[in-house]
Amino acid sequence: MSGFRHGQGRLGDATLHFSFDGKPMLGRAGDTVASALLANGVEVVGRSFKYHRPRGVTSSGPEETGALVTIGAGGKADPNARATMEPLTQGLEVFSQNCFPSPKFDLMSINGLAGAVLPGSLFSAGFYYKTFMWPAALWYKFYEPSIRAAAGMGTPPKVADPDIYDRIQSFCDLAVVGGGCAGLAAALSAAQSGLRVVMFDEHNDLGGQLLNEVNNQANADLEQWRVNTIAALYAAGNVKVLTRTVCWGRFDGNTLAAHQSVDGKVRQNYHKVQAKKIIIAAGAIERPLVFGNNDKPNVMLASGARRMLNHYGIATGKMLAVFTNNDSAYQTAFDYIDAGIKVSALVDSRQYPSQELLDGCASRGISVHTQAVVTQAKGWQAVRSIEIADLAANGERVSNRRRVECDVLAHSGGWTPQVQMASHGGKPPIYDKKIAAFIVDDQAPDTYSVGAAEGENGLLVCVAQGVEAAKAACALLGKEAGPVALPPQERAGATNIVPLWSVPAKGKQWVDIQHDVTAADVVQSHQEGFVSVEHLKRYTTLGMANDQGRTSNVNALAIMAKCRGISIAQAGTTRFRAPIAPVSMGGFGGREVGQYFKPVRRTPMQEWHENAGAVFVQAGMYMRPQYYPQAGETIDDAYERETAHVRQKVGICDVTSLGKIEIVGPDAAEFLDRVYINMFSTLKVGKARYGVMLREDGIVYDDGTTSRFADDRFFMTTTTAKAGPVMAYLERCLEIDWPELKVRVSSVSERWGAMAVAGPNARATLTAAFPSVDFSNEAFPFMGVVHAEHNGAKMVLLRISFSGEMAFEVYAESEHATDIWQTIIDAGKAYDIVPYGLETLGALRIEKGHVTGAELDGRVTLGDVHMDGMASKKKWFVGKNLKDREGMVHPDRPQLVGLKSVDPRTPISTGSILVNDANASAGADKQGWVSSMTYSPELGSFIALGFLRGGKERIGQRIYAAYPVKGITVEVEVVSNHFVDPTNERVKG
Amino acid sequence: MLRINCPYCGEREHSEFTYGEDATRTTPDNDAPMEQWNTFVYERINPAGEHLEYWHHAFGCRAWLKVQRNTLTHDISWVGLPHENPQVQS
Numbered sequence A: 001m002s003g004f005r006h007g008q009g010r011l012g013d014a015t016l017h018f019s020f021d022g023k024p025m026l027g028r029a030g031d032t033v034a035s036a037l038l039a040n041g042v043e044v045v046g047r048s049f050k051y052h053r054p055r056g057v058t059s060s061g062p063e064e065t066g067a068l069v070t071i072g073a074g075g076k077a078d079p080n081a082r083a084t085m086e087p088l089t090q091g092l093e094v095f096s097q098n099c100f101p102s103p104k105f106d107l108m109s110i111n112g113l114a115g116a117v118l119p120g121s122l123f124s125a126g127f128y129y130k131t132f133m134w135p136a137a138l139w140y141k142f143y144e145p146s147i148r149a150a151a152g153m154g155t156p157p158k159v160a161d162p163d164i165y166d167r168i169q170s171f172c173d174l175a176v177v178g179g180g181c182a183g184l185a186a187a188l189s190a191a192q193s194g195l196r197v198v199m200f201d202e203h204n205d206l207g208g209q210l211l212n213e214v215n216n217q218a219n220a221d222l223e224q225w226r227v228n229t230i231a232a233l234y235a236a237g238n239v240k241v242l243t244r245t246v247c248w249g250r251f252d253g254n255t256l257a258a259h260q261s262v263d264g265k266v267r268q269n270y271h272k273v274q275a276k277k278i279i280i281a282a283g284a285i286e287r288p289l290v291f292g293n294n295d296k297p298n299v300m301l302a303s304g305a306r307r308m309l310n311h312y313g314i315a316t317g318k319m320l321a322v323f324t325n326n327d328s329a330y331q332t333a334f335d336y337i338d339a340g341i342k343v344s345a346l347v348d349s350r351q352y353p354s355q356e357l358l359d360g361c362a363s364r365g366i367s368v369h370t371q372a373v374v375t376q377a378k379g380w381q382a383v384r385s386i387e388i389a390d391l392a393a394n395g396e397r398v399s400n401r402r403r404v405e406c407d408v409l410a411h412s413g414g415w416t417p418q419v420q421m422a423s424h425g426g427k428p429p430i431y432d433k434k435i436a437a438f439i440v441d442d443q444a445p446d447t448y449s450v451g452a453a454e455g456e457n458g459l460l461v462c463v464a465q466g467v468e469a470a471k472a473a474c475a476l477l478g479k480e481a482g483p484v485a486l487p488p489q490e491r492a493g494a495t496n497i498v499p500l501w502s503v504p505a506k507g508k509q510w511v512d513i514q515h516d517v518t519a520a521d522v523v524q525s526h527q528e529g530f531v532s533v534e535h536l537k538r539y540t541t542l543g544m545a546n547d548q549g550r551t552s553n554v555n556a557l558a559i560m561a562k563c564r565g566i567s568i569a570q571a572g573t574t575r576f577r578a579p580i581a582p583v584s585m586g587g588f589g590g591r592e593v594g595q596y597f598k599p600v601r602r603t604p605m606q607e608w609h610e611n612a613g614a615v616f617v618q619a620g621m622y623m624r625p626q627y628y629p630q631a632g633e634t635i636d637d638a639y640e641r642e643t644a645h646v647r648q649k650v651g652i653c654d655v656t657s658l659g660k661i662e663i664v665g666p667d668a669a670e671f672l673d674r675v676y677i678n679m680f681s682t683l684k685v686g687k688a689r690y691g692v693m694l695r696e697d698g699i700v701y702d703d704g705t706t707s708r709f710a711d712d713r714f715f716m717t718t719t720t721a722k723a724g725p726v727m728a729y730l731e732r733c734l735e736i737d738w739p740e741l742k743v744r745v746s747s748v749s750e751r752w753g754a755m756a757v758a759g760p761n762a763r764a765t766l767t768a769a770f771p772s773v774d775f776s777n778e779a780f781p782f783m784g785v786v787h788a789e790h791n792g793a794k795m796v797l798l799r800i801s802f803s804g805e806m807a808f809e810v811y812a813e814s815e816h817a818t819d820i821w822q823t824i825i826d827a828g829k830a831y832d833i834v835p836y837g838l839e840t841l842g843a844l845r846i847e848k849g850h851v852t853g854a855e856l857d858g859r860v861t862l863g864d865v866h867m868d869g870m871a872s873k874k875k876w877f878v879g880k881n882l883k884d885r886e887g888m889v890h891p892d893r894p895q896l897v898g899l900k901s902v903d904p905r906t907p908i909s910t911g912s913i914l915v916n917d918a919n920a921s922a923g924a925d926k927q928g929w930v931s932s933m934t935y936s937p938e939l940g941s942f943i944a945l946g947f948l949r950g951g952k953e954r955i956g957q958r959i960y961a962a963y964p965v966k967g968i969t970v971e972v973e974v975v976s977n978h979f980v981d982p983t984n985e986r987v988k989g
Numbered sequence B: 001m002l003r004i005n006c007p008y009c010g011e012r013e014h015s016e017f018t019y020g021e022d023a024t025r026t027t028p029d030n031d032a033p034m035e036q037w038n039t040f041v042y043e044r045i046n047p048a049g050e051h052l053e054y055w056h057h058a059f060g061c062r063a064w065l066k067v068q069r070n071t072l073t074h075d076i077s078w079v080g081l082p083h084e085n086p087q088v089q090s
């Protein structure tokens, strides 16, 4: 144990109970999980991603690389949470990750030892790519199982998340990203303009790096400035302050995306905020130095160790050592020693730190080692000492190694501005030598980067920049921002950096601590020829863990640039992509999960189907009866019975899901002539016609039946799947292509319930149901249309058939559709009527050889489905110009055929490939495919529809339907696609 | 998130709209040669910069609109009816 509760910090006194791996612990209100674990002396929090090395808390913020934990249990479990960002709550259950049986003793850590002994360890750079190139047998037997067992982070929960997530869409005049000193000042200045302001900060407490400052009497003025500024913001009615809210992406039109954690009924809110102006005050994070074992628990970023002490009241150890290449880490040493913690050494890689800092150390009795480095951290699991050495003037060698006692090492490799949000705007990050990091020059008129995010140092200048940006942004919006009181004291930032990209000494030097990538991996990837930044990242998987390379990016680029002998500016960096921090999927889903994932449409007859025991299936947006099982029936039993019954007696099927469009106007007939390949202007009132539409490129688009109700009024049906697209297409034609046509189209899909009545007894059934309608062949011939009324319900009756049986479609006003359905069922009892579902509908149309969406898949031409004769030669229509191109009419194209199993009880799988040879291998000449299949009770055989090369000429041949995935090959006979009623005797009878 | 100012409905989020197609093409005559139709159907200019497109206000008033969108910045500088055109800057 090394960390302990040492003071009050800014926390209250309330005690919170929590547990870590089941062990009860105590924390305080205001703690994060990380500070509470340190207060309980926990050093090893978990194990690393690949090598299972022990890892502990490394920071106090979003840059955390070590303390990744699972928060909560069961469905509420949130894996890979950064312990530094999770507020402690009463009763919270926290679990370590990636270790067995415990984080202190982990069996898999042998990986780390192997890595040290073998020249190329299991997970060295590029292991994914190399492993895949090795013999496949090894992959399955050894690599895959061992990688699966070894690599990984937290385990996703196996049960559904019981929590509620919300999505919130809002607007504001000004969004301020970040609630540090610059963001606070910007928001307060803008608040006085009266404009609507939203401020985001991912922490629980506002103030950014002000929270690193000690909260004591000597510093009271500064703390008061922070508290007053925050209070003023909350008091302003026009400012929305969102804490624990990570703003993770900036998108077109100044849209910001953010996830907010909240306590209560809802766990998280996903905010989409449309802002007129954005001020990016995202701050900077400290980055680590690269030296041996820099991943060891109790190696912490200096700013993180400082905030632990000053904000959370946690001493991270009993004896601190500091390693830095810039000024900022000195303050950590000063604060620790001033708080009564021993500081054993301050190791500065620079030759000449400022006299002021050296005086500060001297007055406190801190021994300073300049032009020196830490070569490695030592200790079995956590730091117990460090080895330091002098650094040669050229930076290439070390000498005079010596040992220094400490149980926590605070280090600082400089500060990295958080440029991700600025970079999302499209501008590339540019290397700034002065701060040895990348910045994005993203200023006005819509966004302003200010403060540490723009590479600035010092409290006063950051505050001033925030106010300046607020004034500029408000002025562009026609308002005046107000003044903000300056903080009472200056606070120096990260100044005077002399880069030290890696320590020239042996040992495991970690660059990306989260993803277990070492400096040696970066060098190796260069040696293997991966010279661009993008390749480096792919090959080493650097920056691909949950911190997205926040801490590792700059160090890795610098090491790579050195290998290549170029400057960091020349090497450049990759651009940043959203999300910049891990965010939950729950937020994206909002409340649209489970049954609310998408709307379900039900037909008017839904309740009737339920009462009849129907099994439902989702077809398009609709729930449709799939079949109506009787006692003990399987799905196959049921549809075979229903299919046979329709052919022998009569059946009724709900076809409400068809698209229905009314087309009205003096030019309606002309309009239909243009969109359909066949003629509709010649259609007589009271008749229906089957029609086919093409796309502009000549491919079949959709089919359906259109009836003429009056000279200027038509009623179109579309397939279920194309109901929406066809409607939009017709609107487009009228508004864009042919505005001269006087036609209106309106969707009436919901206006009408629809049912098909099919079978030899269909006419008798309907005659009994609706005695006022004359169903005789003379009065109501095939393709006839009749308007009728029954008990006050309007109906349209169409005599059309897709089953090869005499059939009628009955359209009834939706509110009366169930009554009409019931009337037909009642009248049909005498004729033995049964309801039938989608399976039987499909079986009947396959037997008849009628195509649907499975055949009209966006690849077939008219000729492919034997409809070329339908295309009118007397008029122009959409698709006419390109439908006869050479490739579209080639005789060797796959054409629609029927297929019949040679052994009638052997099914033919949909999706099978048609081949000539039973033993055809994968590379065989594919002759076509199977698009739909069914068992045909009428033929006593499995049958299918499919497309076969030159199929028109191949009737009678025997070929094979192969399904290699399942190892099935079925011998089939090629037949006409019209298995049943090829001459339309039945449908016209 | 783009916002499109529908002449009928006002400014709405782009998720209410569906993209239609390039609005700079001229439909050939019905009896134009196949080559001309082939060019019309398959060839696109794909400019980097200002571009005219058709969008459908599918979840709004269902009007088809012409939209001037910058393909580099996604800025929408003009929205009109299908047979209107933005004023050319002189």
Ligand SMILES: [Zn+2]
Residues within 6 Å of the ligand: B006, B007, B008, B009, B010, B057, B060, B061, B062, B063
């Ligand atoms: Zn509209």
